[in-house]
Amino acid sequence: MKILVVNAGSSSLKYQLLEMDNETVIAKGNCERIGIAGNITHKTADGRVVEEECPFPTHTEAFGRVVKALTEGDGKVIDSMDEIKAVGHRVVQGAEVFDRTTKVTDEVIQKIDDLQELAPVHNHPHALALWACQKILDKNVPQAVVFDTAFHQTMPEKAFMFGMPYEIYEKYAVRKYGFHGTSHRYVSSKLAEITGKPLSSLKIVSCHLGNGSSITAIDGGKSVDTSMGFTPLDGVLMGTRSGCVDPSAVTFVMQKLGLSPSEMSDFLNKKSGLLGVGGASDNRDIESKGSSGDKNAKLASDILCYGVKKYIGSYAAAMGGLDAVIFTGGIGENAALVREHVCDNMTYFGIELDKALNKTVHGEQTLISVGKTEVWVVPTNEELLIARDTKELFGL
Numbered sequence: 001m002k003i004l005v006v007n008a009g010s011s012s013l014k015y016q017l018l019e020m021d022n023e024t025v026i027a028k029g030n031c032e033r034i035g036i037a038g039n040i041t042h043k044t045a046d047g048r049v050v051e052e053e054c055p056f057p058t059h060t061e062a063f064g065r066v067v068k069a070l071t072e073g074d075g076k077v078i079d080s081m082d083e084i085k086a087v088g089h090r091v092v093q094g095a096e097v098f099d100r101t102t103k104v105t106d107e108v109i110q111k112i113d114d115l116q117e118l119a120p121v122h123n124h125p126h127a128l129a130l131w132a133c134q135k136i137l138d139k140n141v142p143q144a145v146v147f148d149t150a151f152h153q154t155m156p157e158k159a160f161m162f163g164m165p166y167e168i169y170e171k172y173a174v175r176k177y178g179f180h181g182t183s184h185r186y187v188s189s190k191l192a193e194i195t196g197k198p199l200s201s202l203k204i205v206s207c208h209l210g211n212g213s214s215i216t217a218i219d220g221g222k223s224v225d226t227s228m229g230f231t232p233l234d235g236v237l238m239g240t241r242s243g244c245v246d247p248s249a250v251t252f253v254m255q256k257l258g259l260s261p262s263e264m265s266d267f268l269n270k271k272s273g274l275l276g277v278g279g280a281s282d283n284r285d286i287e288s289k290g291s292s293g294d295k296n297a298k299l300a301s302d303i304l305c306y307g308v309k310k311y312i313g314s315y316a317a318a319m320g321g322l323d324a325v326i327f328t329g330g331i332g333e334n335a336a337l338v339r340e341h342v343c344d345n346m347t348y349f350g351i352e353l354d355k356a357l358n359k360t361v362h363g364e365q366t367l368i369s370v371g372k373t374e375v376w377v378v379p380t381n382e383e384l385l386i387a388r389d390t391k392e393l394f395g396l
Contacts, residue, residue, distance in 0.1 A: 001396060002083055003387040007090040008129030010121050011035055013062045016383045017070060017077065020391055023384060027077045029069060031062035042069040050075035059125065060132040067136060087133060087143040088390035090182065090382065091126045093119035094147030095173055101389040104130060104143035144390040151181030154222040178226035180208045184216040186385040187328045187378040194365065203319045205312045208380065209338065210329035211239035215308060217315035225318055227311055233269055236307035237300065239281040242272035243307060274300045283331045305341035322349055324374040333363045333379050349373055
């Protein structure tokens with residue numbers, strides 16, 4: 001049984017076709033530069049690669065090209081879209097409207113689009129992709145939406161509310177939402193599976209570290225707090241995002257530089273973080289520059305690791321204990337130095353890294369600690385979880 005997973009961005013449309021009988025990827029790809037020029041990269045499990053420049057005025061044309069890539073030409077993996085039993089879509093922001101995987105209807109798409117003010121870079125493109133799929137696919141093909149924010153809807157009010165007048169929350173839905181929920185849910189469930197321990201008994205801090213990073217406290221399988229907030233800007237230092245900053249520092253800089261709210265948002269989201277402090281947005285470049293004596297690059301790495309360490313400690317306190325720490329995401333799975341620095345001097349939490357083993361682990365599911373509190377590298381697989389949710393929703 002085949003399920004297609006779609007992840008739309010403002011100018012991109014990523015996809016994976018999965019065979020759910022054995023949960024393997026048949027093909028995957030990405031349509032990029034939608035609305036600008038357009039190109040597609042399509043890869044099959046048996047090693048075929050199709051790359052092509054092609055115009056994508058909208059997400060509709062991009063999805064049409066995905067259909068063609070899957071069913072025709074050198075990258076063909078199915079005879080027709082009739083072989084696809086369902087489609088699962090990733091949507092970043094579901095706010096308080098959606099707290100679970102939901103069947104796609106015209107009304108649901110409209111509600112997702114209505115939430116674009118809370119995630120302007122993401123939700124409108126998600127809606128465009130959903131409309132495109134509705135237009136191109138047979139009406140009988142069921143489609144589901146899986147929300148990044150849904151996993152965090154279990155946070156208590158004391159964790160998600162800000163210290164602003166309550167009517168701001170009531171009128172404008174301003175609160176902490178959290179993101180990367182699909183990833184955090186996948187890796188925490190995977191940890192329970194590989195350790196043979198019931199998820200309901202575990203207190204976990206999940207560290208999804210990549211170009212965007214978030215730390216989540218998971219108590220008994222439920223998110224009880226997370227580092228990202230109203231938007232994915234809050235929390236630890238990221239590739240180009242500042243992470244948490246004193247709000248008064250924001251208004252001070254706006255005044256000094258004469259920036260508008262949108263310009264300041266761009267400043268914090270695209271010009272800060274590892275890039276702003278250390279001169280590069282990719283952690284691999286930061287580590288290389290730091291090892292060559294670049295003080296700012298080393299400082300950027302130190303800020304990131306220190307920030308993650310603080311969240312682990314605070315979440316252990318919030319949960320009243322800690323059984324395991326998970327590292328996942330591009331940095332979490334591959335940056336041994338970051339893992340080492342985060343876990344250094346945390347033996348009072350029972351965290352003691354096997355430093356020699358840690359240095360050898362790059363993207364493999366591995367226990368990398370020797371202390372009472374287990375530290376794991378668990379590769380994330382959001383697409384598989386979306387496919388599983390879709391399968392379960394429709395009883396396939």
